[in-house]
Amino acid sequence: MDDERIVIMMTSGPDTPRRCATPFFMATLAAAMEYDVTMFFTIDGTLLLKKGMAKTVFPKEGGKSVEEFLNEALEAGVKMTACTASTELHGLTPADLIDGVKMVGGASFWQMTEGAKTVVSF
Amino acid sequence: MAKIRGFELPEDLYYFVEKHVWAKSMGGTLVRVGMDAVAGKLSGGKLNAVTVRAKNIGALIPAGKSVATVESSKYVGPVPAPVAGTLKRANEKLTADPNLAISDPYGEGWIVELEASQWDAEKAGLLTGPDGLAVYKAKLEAENISAE
Numbered sequence: 662m663d664d665e666r667i668v669i670m671m672t673s674g675p676d677t678p679r680r681c682a683t684p685f686f687m688a689t690l691a692a693a694m695e696y697d698v699t700m701f702f703t704i705d706g707t708l709l710l711k712k713g714m715a716k717t718v719f720p721k722e723g724g725k726s727v728e729e730f731l732n733e734a735l736e737a738g739v740k741m742t743a744c745t746a747s748t749e750l751h752g753l754t755p756a757d758l759i760d761g762v763k764m765v766g767g768a769s770f771w772q773m774t775e776g777a778k779t780v781v782s783f
Numbered sequence: 784m785a786k787i788r789g790f791e792l793p794e795d796l797y798y799f800v801e802k803h804v805w806a807k808s809m810g811g812t813l814v815r816v817g818m819d820a821v822a823g824k825l826s827g828g829k830l831n832a833v834t835v836r837a838k839n840i841g842a843l844i845p846a847g848k849s850v851a852t853v854e855s856s857k858y859v860g861p862v863p864a865p866v867a868g869t870l871k872r873a874n875e876k877l878t879a880d881p882n883l884a885i886s887d888p889y890g891e892g893w894i895v896e897l898e899a900s901q902w903d904a905e906k907a908g909l910l911t912g913p914d915g916l917a918v919y920k921a922k923l924e925a926e927n928i929s930a931e
Contacts, residue, residue: 686859693852693861694836725857733859 666697668773670782674705675718678727681709682720684783685730685739692737696778700734701770702762703744706783708751710743710758735761742769785913787920789930790820793889797909799865800919805889806865806909812902816850816865817893821923823885824930827857833881835873835895843869846905850895853884866905868897 669688673680684700691698702710709715715728735741741762748754748764755764774780784793792798796805796819803822807815818826832854844850849861850870873895877883883892899905910918923929 690852690854690859693849693859694834695849695861737860 665695666699666773666777667691668770668777668780669698669700670770670780671700671702671706671709672704673783674708675714676705678718678720680720680783681718681727682725682730684781685727685734687781688739689730689734689737692734692739698734698738699740699742699773701742701744701765701773703747703770704750707743707747707753707758710741710762711751711753712757712759715759731759742773744770785916787916788923788928790824790923791889792819792821792916792919794912794916796889797865797906797911798915798919799863800910800922802861802863802865804862804865806906808902808906809896812868812899813871814866814868814897814899814902815893816862816895816897817888818853818862818884820888820930821928822853823888824928825858826853826860826885827855828885830855830881830885833862833877833884833894835870839870840872841869843867843900844897850897853881862894864897865909866897866899866902868899868902871896871898 671684688698715731716726718727742765743762745764745766784791796807798805803819805817805819809815830853835851844864846867847863850864851862874893
């Protein structure tokens with residue numbers, strides 16, 4: 662159902678750790694509420710999907726890593742998509758990203774948002 | 784009340800053990816649902832919020848689908864319906880004190896009430912009584928979950 666779809670655009674990355682927990686938390690929460698949730702990673706957000714990167718980023722010193730937040734979202738059923746152009750920006754190839762991420766072009770983002778109930782950007 | 788691996792687990796409740804949720808008939812097919820003591824432990828302590836979507840009140844919720852969400856500083860997750868039913872009401876006390884769902888899980892901390900679609904048939908799929916709790920205990924042992 663379209664009115665149950667939520668799209669979350671994630672632009673924050675390892676340079677701003679404190680901005681990297683809430684987007685995943687909110688995505689997990691929405692999935693737990695039975696919304697159909699897709700995260701779209703672009704700009705620096707894509708770096709969080711680089712293999713091994715998320716476990717080195719800590720929103721709070723001594724707290725959970727971004728990898729833990731990310732895995733909780735995946736387990737809750739949140740779909741992860743990455744903008745192809747942003748991988749090129751960072752010199753990444755699809756093989757550099759964690760499993761379970763779908764590579765999409767920029768136009769896919771607009772298609773995702775068509776008819777989505779809510780679009781949030783972090 | 785039975786105590787299993789340090790958790791209080793009443794024998795008269797029906798447990799959806801995969802999700803650590805309990806169900807109890809309040810008479811007929813009206814079924815009360817809450818989190819069990821194991822869920823309280825797994826959620827990491829103090830709950831900040833228990834939320835039932837207002838639009839779900841009056842809606843038919845299939846078994847296994849979320850009737851509420853719980854949030855602590857360490858955890859966020861669904862409370863799945865142990866059986867299918869029409870969501871009748873949420874426990875309003877949890878708005879003011881969400882942690883009741885953990886501190887008094889079988890009393891004041893119940894989460895929702897459902898009008899179960901097929902209580903007699905579906906409760907057979909839940910665990911209850913001494914035999915059911917023995918199965919629950921084995922699961923907790925296998926997963927190395929205890930209250931300590």
